[in-house]
Amino acid sequence: MRIVIIGAGVGGCTSFLFLRKHLDAAQHTTKLYEGYPNPLTTSTIIGGGLGLAPNGLRTMYLLSERLPAKITADAFLGMYNTGSKARYGWPNVIVQRAVVHECILEEVVKADDGRGDVVFGRRVAKLEAVGLDGVTKISFEDGAEEEADLVIGADGLHSKVRDYVVGEHVEPEYYGLCGIGGFVPLSFIEPYIQHTKSPLVMTWGSTGFFGFSPVGTGRPSPSLSSPSLSSAPPSELKAMWWSIYASDTPPARTTPRSAIKSQLQRRFRGFEGAVPKIINSLCTEQPGVGDIIMLPRYKLPRYLKRWHRADGGAVLVGDAAHVAPPESGQGVSFAVEDAAAFSLLLAHHLSLSAVSEKEAAKRAAGDYSTLRKSRVESIITAAMKRVANKTEMGPWKRWIRDWIIWLLAAIMPESMNDGSFAYKVEEAVEAYLKVGIAPPP
Ligand SMILES: Cc1cc2nc3c(=O)[nH]c(=O)nc-3n(C[C@H](O)[C@H](O)[C@H](O)COP(=O)(O)OP(=O)(O)OC[C@H]3O[C@@H](n4cnc5c(N)ncnc54)[C@H](O)[C@@H]3O)c2cc1C
Missing domain, CATH: 3.50.50.60 (FAD/NAD(P)-binding domain)
Known part of the structure; x- marks a missing residue:
């Protein structure tokens, strides 16, 4: 054939x-x-x-033993709390x-x-x-x-x-949201990840999501449970950030950085630490810092x-x-x-x-x-x-959303993800x- x-x-x-x-x-x-x-x-x-789920890593293992091991070592950025290696045999990684x-x-x-x-x-x-x-x-x-x-x-x-x-x-239909992300020097986020269990930090703002993580430096230990930063020269270390940008039409690559910056500032108003530091750097002249990757979202x-x-x-x-x-x-x-x-x-x-x-x-x-x-x-x-949950919402809707997220995290057993991950x-x-x-x- x-x-x-x-x-x-x-x-x-x-x-x-x-x-x-x-x-x-x-x-x-x-x-x-x-x-x-x-x-x-x-x-x-x-x-x-991107998030790579335990069922995906497990299926890759059917192809080759070394493939998921190489991916979780070379591409590792962080780990989700849901979908543990203990339960599924493979972790839920970013x-x-x-x-x-x-x-x-x-x-x-x-x-x-x-x-x-x-x-x-x-x-x-x-x-x-x-x-x-x-x-x-x-x-x-x-x-x-x-x-x-x-x-x-x-x-x-x-x-x-x-x-x-x-x-x-x-x-395919564009549905008003675009994934965006970019790179900043690791020093932007380093003070805020020192005491976290995973080097990946994800925050939910009033109207969306903001994540950041070291790039290529958060390689996990063989047990995938205690990522540690490498000792590469500090000037070469980078961090990656990603969030959501909303617009009625798919945004062009040439969308002014100032427009993206002001939308993110509005979404994450009141945040302290790395988030405003990263957002404020978007219009900087520093080479590479203001570069933004845009991935408009479509559905069938x-x-x-x-x-x-x-x-x-x-x-x-x-x-x-x-x-x-x-x-x-x-x-x-x-x-x-x-x-x-x-x-x-x-x-x-x-x-x-x-x-x-x-x-x-x-x-x-x-x-x-x-x-x-x-x-x-x-x-x-x-x-x-x-x-x-990622579209802009008023304070009441936001309050309810936050309570639901908290409640689900507190009371739902890990087995609720078995349908996907197992x-x-x-x-x-x-x-x-x-x-x-x-x-x-
Ligand atoms: C913003 C965003 C965030 C995402 N986050 C996640 C996540 O966290 N976790 C997750 O699992 N998934 C995520 N995804 C989805 C994931 O990226 C895709 O589902 C996955 O990459 C699909 O792989 P694919 O091989 O089907 O398609 P693709 O990766 O699109 O590959 C298709 C290939 O076909 C080639 N091609 C197209 N047309 C032709 C042609 N006419 N002739 C020859 N070659 C052609 C293209 O060049 C391309 O290389 C995300 C997607 C987006 C947009």
Whole structure:
């Protein structure tokens, strides 16, 4: 079978690795195409920090023992209080997005082993069905063409494969919030993290959230329980900060720093310590300090009816299939689980001797949609309700919000997160194949 994966983000890279692990390479080819150049050979840095949940780290462990260990060491920024290593076997960490991607890409390059099946800088322009048996013609922007028996759409939020699967254009909707963040010298925050258990500090303001943490210096001890600052030269040490910026339209990269500064000043009025110090530095001339990363937030207008083409010729993984808000802390973990689930299901159906390759792909795609949709959509629906906590609110609403957060933290048992964090994708696939229904989300 000729399999082509489009997009080398977390979903595409882990799909490549899981397929290489579970399929016989002599019988099935797996190629991966990415529109941008390889980040391992460029200095492009995408994004700031993100939460990586225990279920995501655990699923990565199914790929390679060293991958989650490397990520939690090299990309570590901090740890959440919910989702302990003691309960789930893996911690709930905050990590540098770019470093996570690089760690996974290194595994991909190793798995490709110079065969040239991973191609960067080649962007897909169009997908068309050839005949009725699920073969797809892929046209690239550089004029090249290729046929595939199975396309895996891992091409993110603005997915072209999604339109091919759904049969019409699905336009993601911006919902008024933008993640923003940047870097400041570590000295800005150092006095305020001396006595904290974790070097990551998160604060809830009257109208939103502000977090800061050392970068690359808060590497955890092997037990992941007592992060310590390194002894690198003080002038090179940096801290990262991130927060929320609201605007009716997706803010441009050129949004004046003064506009961002005055909104943050209003949101975090009355705060003392590192928060005003960081905000006040935004219009400074100091090189690098005022640089801001902006990540506008989008959602899909509706849940997709299914994540695959009825002819079994294409499936969607990661953000191409579903867009989880950051409040879920699951976007990356979902992408890795999707990749694992589809690969296991495909390997299972291909192993049945009475089933053709085409039929195996069709069955795997259908099972995958049914198995994954219920879990992912129930977690996204719950998380979207929490998005409201980050929009500006009046004093009464704020007071109620703070009490609810306090109450939940005080009385809710850790097991309330089992649905998200204790999920074991390979067990879910096995159970599904036995009884034919998705386990309750
Ligand atoms: C502000 C913000 C905060 C977030 N916080 C968190 C968090 O705390 N925790 C968490 O788990 N998740 C978080 N997420 C979500 C998370 O980043 C995504 O869910 C995850 O990265 C999705 O991975 P992916 O591989 O599906 O898509 P992507 O990472 O978008 O990868 C898609 C790839 O496809 C490539 N591509 C696209 N079109 C083409 C084409 N035509 N041809 C070839 N290549 C193409 C792109 O260049 C890209 O490399 C956050 C997202 C945002 C915006």
